[in-house]
Amino acid sequence: MKRLLCLAMVLALMLSLTVSSGLASQSQEEITILYTHDMHSSFLPREDENGRLVGGYARLKTLIDQQRQEHPNALVLDGGDFSMGSLFQTAYATSALELRAMGRMGYDATTFGNHEFDYRSSGLCSMLYAALDSGDPLPALVDANYLPPQGDDQTWDALYSYGVQDYILLERGGVCYAIFGLTGKDSDECAPMSGMELSNPVETAKRVVKDATTQCQTTYGQDPVVICLSHSGTVDGKGEDYELAQQVDGIDVIISGHSHTTLEKPIEVNGTYIVSAGENGKNLGVLTLTRTQDGVELADHQLLAVNQQVPEDPDMAQWIEKAKEQVEQDYLSRFGLKFDQVLVNNPYKFDTVDEVYASQHESTLGNLLADAYYWAGMKESADPVDVALTASGVIRDTFPRGQITVSQVFNVASLGIGPDGIPGYPLISVYLTGEDLKNALEVDASVTPLMTSAQLFFSGVKYSFNTNRMIFDKVDEAMLLREGDATEPIVDDQLYHVVTGLYLGQMLGAVKDSSFGILSVTPRDAQGNPLSTEQLEEHILLDEQGREVKEWYAVASYLQSMEGEMDQEYGQNDGRKLVYASWNPVSLLKDAGLPTYIAILALVVVIFLVGLMVWLVRKFILRHSKKKLHT
Secondary structure, eight states: OHHHHHHHHHHHHHHHHHHHHHHHHHHTEEEEEEEEOOOTTOOSOEEOTTSOEEOOHHHHHHHHHHHHHHOTTOEEEEOSOOSOSSGGGGGHHHHOHHHHHHHHHTOOEEOOOGGGGTTHHHHHHHHHHHHHHHOOOOOEEBOSSEEOOTTOHHHHHHHHHHTOBSEEEEEETTEEEEEEEEEOHHHHHTOTTOOOEEOOHHHHHHHHHHHHHHHHHHHHSSOOEEEEEEESOOBTTBSHHHHHHHHOTTOOEEEEESSOOBOSSOEEETTEEEEOBOSTTOEEEEEEEEEETTEEEEEEEEEEEOBTTSOOOHHHHHHHHHHHHHHHHHTGGGGTOOTTOEEEEEOSOOOOHHHHHHSSOOOHHHHHHHHHHHHHHHHHOSSOOOEEEEEGGGOOOOOOSEEEEHHHHHHHTOOOBOTTSOBSOBEEEEEEEHHHHHHHHHIIIIITTTOGGGOEEEESEEEEEETTSOTTOOEEEEEEEOGGGOEEEOOTTSEEEEEEEHHHHHHGGGHHHHTTTSOOOOOBOTTOOBOOTGGGGGGBOBOTTSOBOBHHHHHHHHHHTTTEEOOGGGGSOOSSEEEEOOOOHHHHHTTOOHHHHHHHHHHHHHHHHHHHHHHHHHHHHHHHHHHHHHO
């Protein structure tokens, strides 16, 4: 009897240990999230600033598969802007290559970024239907606060057909996940043709977290791990996603896209982990959390480099090659070009996009693009071109050393679509008064520090500015550049023929707002009549066959005209844009304008008032002192 009692006690003890061990494992579950954002159709590797190939979906697929072998219950998520950035985007509306590629790589969910609307809402709708018609596996799409207005039945039908929802619940390894998508304010401003309406991100997030938590409790009997796929951005450790985490309780993870940020360590704020892995699929983020009874805790975080050390997944590589053939047949054939066709050999180093943004300076990359637009304008327009320009905000990639191919040129100027429905923003041919042209130069000098995407690069102009001068009056010299480096003054009331991209032309109207009404740049027709934003499409540069001259094609044709070798002039800057800082009074006052004189007058008034105040105080003190002596 004693032996039976002892055996029963041992069995009971073992059972209690097993149960407590099971409860402990349930209370400390390991959660793994694999993530990317801002992929920008980067199916193929790109060169980094050191000339090394990074990214590429065939290698990314290998890493995802390896991580899923180690963590079978891992989620694979993306923070938006999965399209627009390479030639593969030209099949966006017809074949939805981006979503299909993500489905093949095993993504569970993604959200919309601003670039998903580059082909407007109609392009988005076509893409969603094309994805469904493919029959391929596809990721879920979540979007809680960037939706069509009431009455836009076409877009609502497309979102409904695909199954786009505010949030989804996933059960993986016994854990309930609530995954929702958000668009930020800056992202909305970067999609002026989306046709969508933005709801307040913070209020939307509060509602979604509450609803998803209730549904997860009802369905799975537990609180969810809440993950926000946010296309809002994190800059210098702050930004819209930081503010979101501060103001909304209950979000465990924010995958922060839009700003192309790379965070080696997650930012923790208000119990939320904010993560970012950089753009173009150069890294696969791996976030490991431990779920406890009090929430989630960070266990590990890695950014796995997608580089040449990672072998390509052969099936994914083969699928990409077939996609290239499709792009050649459906898009490049109309231009008489091939995907990997070499246009020119380049022995020179051009700025990276990050270097373009880093400071105000003359850039051979910006110079080449502006020169290509000037060249195309001279070739296709009956009226000689005076000036061409582009902006840092539309430069998406750089030119590598060595052989430059058609696909690499497209990557540099890959944005948008024309009124002809063909991918690629076209060039426009308009006129500016001399005064407006000077204002455009001042935008480059004064607005760029406030908005780095506003840095401008010109062909046909030579100018300089002192960064220490009064804002909106920094340019101290400007002139037109003519053949043989001859110069001539810019006359305020004279019209000058200007070639630029359609998107930049549309943005010129925002100059007045961004300069607090001090500067304005108004595109005009040949007779000097102001053009509205809508009328700019009537002034698109056309070739001899009446086809739109696309920005990227103008660059490709210009490089082809060099007959195999990059022109030596792009080996170094030519001095067309001089940026300097000086406190020399002569430089500060040279050709000064109204902002400077207003500042001087304000300074004189302040000095006078200070002097007057000192005099009054001194007089009061002296009078008070005399009175005391007298008494």
